Amino acid sequence: MIRKLVFALITLCCFAFLLGAWWYNDRPAFLYPPLPFQTVEKKVVVSQLKQADDQFIMLGPDENSQYIWGGAKTGSNAAEQLKSILKDAGWSFHEQEGAGYFFQKGSEKIVITSQMWSRDFVLFKIPSSLDAIFTHTE
Template identity: 40%
Template sequence: MKNSPWKFVLIGFGGAAALFLIAAVLYANSIGMSNLKRMYVLETTDRQIVEMGADERGIPQYLAKLNRQEELLKERMSREGWTFAEQEGSGYFFEKDGRKAIVTSRIWNHRYVIFKVSGDTVDLARAESRDAG
């Protein structure tokens, strides 16, 4: 019985598809389904920042696209009445009514940035939803 070259092509294609599926599942598992949903919202809507919840210390976190993140952060804080004071590394310092707020940024997943806002100073995602309404 002759082996058809098409059998090898089909087996190779099936193996490649299986490897692609395994890689996709591993990627989704490493990121987390909730974060995939947040990324989807950023990519398919006009929202620029979405809330991620608090970290292990209770500090609010927000996810944004990596493009123009510095201007976006300063704009959002300004809308809430905060004045930009200075930047040191990944920390942005703001002032309002004698209070100080620190927002740190961290590049995540090569296309997104995570902002962490010290204390309960401002909700960056709420500032956006108010403007849309």
């Protein structure tokens, strides 16, 4: 009787360990923190970002339509892709200060900020005045 109980307990622990390892490496959307915008469902954002490889992708507008959100996997070259997209549209990269990327086109200046959403993904908050540039690149 004791042997069966010990075997069942060891089996249960192994199953829990494997399930935990799977969730840690391929977490379902509900385990991610809340999004800084509510216009797109979290599971849609997670799915899009997981499928994006190392590409910068557009995710959607914020509630006030003042900003559009983009994202990429952590460690990707998303910031460089962002700079390239804006350079092609005539914007010059001025500097980076912390999480802010400063761009200029003539006398107009913009700031695009980034934030770590999770250990897996980084999000970019882009002024909606640039929506046409990013909609055109998709």
